[in-house]
Amino acid sequence: MVSKTEETQLNRLENQVDNGGGGAWEYLCLARKLKVRRPENVLKYGLSILNDSKKRSALGPEEWTLYEQVAIAAMDCQCLDVAKDCIKVLRKKFPESKRVGRLEGMLLEAKGLWGEAEKAYSSLLEDNALDQVIHKRRVAMAKAQGNISAAIEWLNKYLEIFMADHDAWRELAEIYVSLQMYKQAAFCYEELILSQPTVPLYHLAYADVLYTLGGLENLQTAKKYYASTIDLTGGKNTRALLGICLCTSAIGQVSKGRNKEDKESPELQSLAAKALEKDYKQRADDKLGLLTSVLTSLKI
Amino acid sequence: MAEDLVLDTAIRDWVLIPLSVVMVLIGVLRYFVSKLMRSFQVPDPKIVKEGQVIVRARNLRAAANFIPPKSFRSRRVYFSNEENGLLFVPKGQAQNAQAQMFSDPNMAMDMMKKNLSMIIPQTLTFAWVNFFFSGFVAAKIPFPLTQRFRSMLQNGIDLSTVDVSYVSSRSWYFLNLFGLRGLFSLILGEENATDDTQRMMQMSGFGFDPSKSLSAEKDGLDIVQHEWALHNSQLCFSRADVGFHKQGKEASLAPSNVPQQVQASGLDSIGPRNETSFANTYAYAMLI
Numbered sequence: 001m002v003s004k005t006e007e008t009q010l011n012r013l014e015n016q017v018d019n020g021g022g023g024a025w026e027y028l029c030l031a032r033k034l035k036v037r038r039p040e041n042v043l044k045y046g047l048s049i050l051n052d053s054k055k056r057s058a059l060g061p062e063e064w065t066l067y068e069q070v071a072i073a074a075m076d077c078q079c080l081d082v083a084k085d086c087i088k089v090l091r092k093k094f095p096e097s098k099r100v101g102r103l104e105g106m107l108l109e110a111k112g113l114w115g116e117a118e119k120a121y122s123s124l125l126e127d128n129a130l131d132q133v134i135h136k137r138r139v140a141m142a143k144a145q146g147n148i149s150a151a152i153e154w155l156n157k158y159l160e161i162f163m164a165d166h167d168a169w170r171e172l173a174e175i176y177v178s179l180q181m182y183k184q185a186a187f188c189y190e191e192l193i194l195s196q197p198t199v200p201l202y203h204l205a206y207a208d209v210l211y212t213l214g215g216l217e218n219l220q221t222a223k224k225y226y227a228s229t230i231d232l233t234g235g236k237n238t239r240a241l242l243g244i245c246l247c248t249s250a251i252g253q254v255s256k257g258r259n260k261e262d263k264e265s266p267e268l269q270s271l272a273a274k275a276l277e278k279d280y281k282q283r284a285d286d287k288l289g290l291l292t293s294v295l296t297s298l299k300i
Numbered sequence: 301m302a303e304d305l306v307l308d309t310a311i312r313d314w315v316l317i318p319l320s321v322v323m324v325l326i327g328v329l330r331y332f333v334s335k336l337m338r339s340f341q342v343p344d345p346k347i348v349k350e351g352q353v354i355v356r357a358r359n360l361r362a363a364a365n366f367i368p369p370k371s372f373r374s375r376r377v378y379f380s381n382e383e384n385g386l387l388f389v390p391k392g393q394a395q396n397a398q399a400q401m402f403s404d405p406n407m408a409m410d411m412m413k414k415n416l417s418m419i420i421p422q423t424l425t426f427a428w429v430n431f432f433f434s435g436f437v438a439a440k441i442p443f444p445l446t447q448r449f450r451s452m453l454q455n456g457i458d459l460s461t462v463d464v465s466y467v468s469s470r471s472w473y474f475l476n477l478f479g480l481r482g483l484f485s486l487i488l489g490e491e492n493a494t495d496d497t498q499r500m501m502q503m504s505g506f507g508f509d510p511s512k513s514l515s516a517e518k519d520g521l522d523i524v525q526h527e528w529a530l531h532n533s534q535l536c537f538s539r540a541d542v543g544f545h546k547q548g549k550e551a552s553l554a555p556s557n558v559p560q561q562v563q564a565s566g567l568d569s570i571g572p573r574n575e576t577s578f579a580n581t582y583a584y585a586m587l588i
Contacts, residue, residue, distance in 0.1 A: 129345060130345055130348055160349075161349050162349075162352050163349075163353060163355075163356045164352045164355035164356050165352075187371070190367045190371050191356075193363065193366050193367055194356075194359045194360055194363045194364075194366070195363070197362075197366040221368055
């Protein structure tokens with residue numbers, strides 16, 4: 001995940017290059033390191049370097065990584081001819097390479113030739129059954145074809161072997177949420193929280209899923225996770241604050257008939273409401289009316 | 301007895317410095333040769349999977365306090381289950397790992413190659429030093445030593461009255477052997493094949509036994525007491541909210557002393573059998 005400083009640095013470099021100030025190579029290196037997806041810029045800057053033979057030779061051995069990066073960006077922008085040229089150059093240089101094989105598979109994917117791409121990937125996997133990237137490409141292909149169940153199957157198989165890959169867990173969680181399979185999504189989010197307990201995003205997503213599942217236990221757990229998100233972000237997360245208000249009122253509704261003693265909740269909800277009002281007053285004053293009406297409707 | 305011998309500066313010019321230079325050059329040469337000779341080892345899927353399982357189990361142990369107790373327990377069962385838990389290794393398999401390592405031809409070849417690349421240059425250099433640079437005092441060690449070291453350090457010098465601080469060039473060779481490791485990691489980057497001392501230590505502690513690490517993880521997991529950190533998170537929230545514009549403190553998420561029973565009161569109504577089956581349906585079948 002990209003931190004704020006890195007993102008601002010990336011944007012600054014982008015502006016710099018756009019206004020003709022040079023620094024394209026640093027931008028490309030940073031984009032590669034952070035693994036952000038900005039294909040138009042990468043394509044533009046990359047091509048400007050590659051087409052200029054002087055700049056190209058100045059890169060030395062990094063030239064080939066640049067070719068790869070530009071090929072992927074071109075496929076993202078559907079400039080398949082550019083991609084094909086780059087891959088041809090790479091294939092000439094590295095005839096036996098698996099990395100180039102992967103790029104060719106990706107090109108077939110981009111063209112929409114799913115069967116042949118599948119064949120290419122399977123043959124690559126025969127040589128090395130433990131290539132993580134190719135497994136993931138297969139999942140991506142299934143997802144792109146709209147075959148979500150196959151994507152889930154592949155992803156589960158992948159995770160059986162590589163169970164410490166938190167990106168894969170995240171992807172699986174999002175797929176499950178899109179399919180409304182919330183119990184499984186909750187499991188995946190738990191895995192994510194286990195591997196990176198200090199990332200508030202996962203706490204928030206987990207709390208969302210628990211809240212969606214409903215039921216008294218889940219609502220109480222969700223409230224705790226919203227609280228931990230607020231703790232981790234220093235009180236700045238609007239969604240978590242709203243989540244707390246919603247959870248408290250939902251708990252109140254569910255346990256209306258029972259005699260539950262929840263002494264902390266009224267203070268918690270009023271604290272959250274106050275924090276929300278303060279936040280809205282600061283940042284979106286015109287929407288404050290909406291907020292107060294929502295909050296009053298929740299305070300059943 | 302304890303007179304100061306004056307050593308010719310020619311010794312420094314023609315013995316100490318060339319010896320160091322030669323050793324550095326041989327080290328660099330060995331690094332490049334090992335890079336060329338390195339064969340691409342196809343990773344064994346079982347070993348990779350075990351490595352990943354260990355990482356996941358370690359994460360579970362480390363962050364156990366951040367997930368609800370029910371899910372923690374279902375995961376623990378999933379890992380340490382007697383029949384098909386991931387960390388459970390049946391007794392018979394445990395011994396095989398070492399035997400397997402010897403019989404596996406690829407691994408044996410690899411290890412032989414690595415050992416050879418270390419032994420041969422060492423032997424050659426040692427022989428060279430002995431042949432050319434023996435029979436005279438090469439250096440003086442700045443601190444006094446006992447008589448015991450005489451046989452080790454003063455090998456070519458056959459006078460028993462010379463102070464033990466005056467050593468032969470063989471000891472300079474050994475000093476360089478162990479001391480240039482730091483220099484190599486500076487010049488050649490972190491991973492270099494010249495790390496002889498580490499390799500020697502590794503050779504003595506043979507047999508990377510994956511099953512041992514698995515059972516170690518399993519034991520660690522069994523020990524963990526789950527104290528749900530988030531039980532008090534609401535209190536922490538009110539604390540954090542008071543300092544609304546300050547940075548969030550993670551220290552408030554330290555595990556509280558709430559004993560496990562109090563928290564699990566509503567959840568223990570699920571008997572252990574149900575819990576296992578819950579774990580089964582929940583954790584095993586991650587399919588549709």
